[in-house]
Amino acid sequence: MSTPDPMKGFRGVMAGALLIEAIVVALALLVVHRTGGGLASWKGVLVGGIVLGLILTCGLLRFSWAMYVVIALQVSMLVSFFAVPELGVLGLIFGLVWTYLFWLRRDVAKRMAEGRLPSQQDS
Template identity: 55%
Template sequence: MKSFRGVMAGMLVLEAIVVALALPVVAWLGSGIGSVTGWSVIAIAAALLVCCGLLRQSWITVVILLLQAALIAFVVALPAVAIIGLIFLATWLWLFWLRRDVARRMAEGRLPSQQV
């Protein structure tokens, strides 16, 4: 499953970029970048990048899902950021399902690379 860590790292970097690109939205529609909302979005983008270095840990999936929940919690302050969280939550759940499916097929010996 080493290759899946690469997929996760790419996804985390992509999500960090998208969350950082939400900063102009926070500045325009929210209370500004210097507000609690702005600093929270910056902190979540930074935390997503930090998670790239921690992908070997077994607890990182929980942290990733908690970061998605934090983005969705912005529905009160700024719904546009919450929509980003919902889209990426759906993507992460799909990726975790794919990983589980590949692990199950690997255990059963049904992967094409395991066929003789």
């Protein structure tokens, strides 16, 4: 019997966070539609591109470099504050969420290396 991979479950948590973030950012399209010149404007394309990036990144989480893609998406949301302030605020909120998730990921990896996870204990 093989031991469960805790990082596999954690990737599921990160994928769920990305999907929730994509849904919330997609709701910003409604704001852009009303105030930013429509969905076909560059602001609408910016928000739509970030939503698409968030959704596509869910499938890339099995690769170690996907964390850099997540960070790049968060930074792009923060930088877009000057174009679409609502998106920048969401970038700040989800930036805090991802900071916590990366801290948890580091903690799980540390516990794995030390052999302190419940799945690594003898029953």
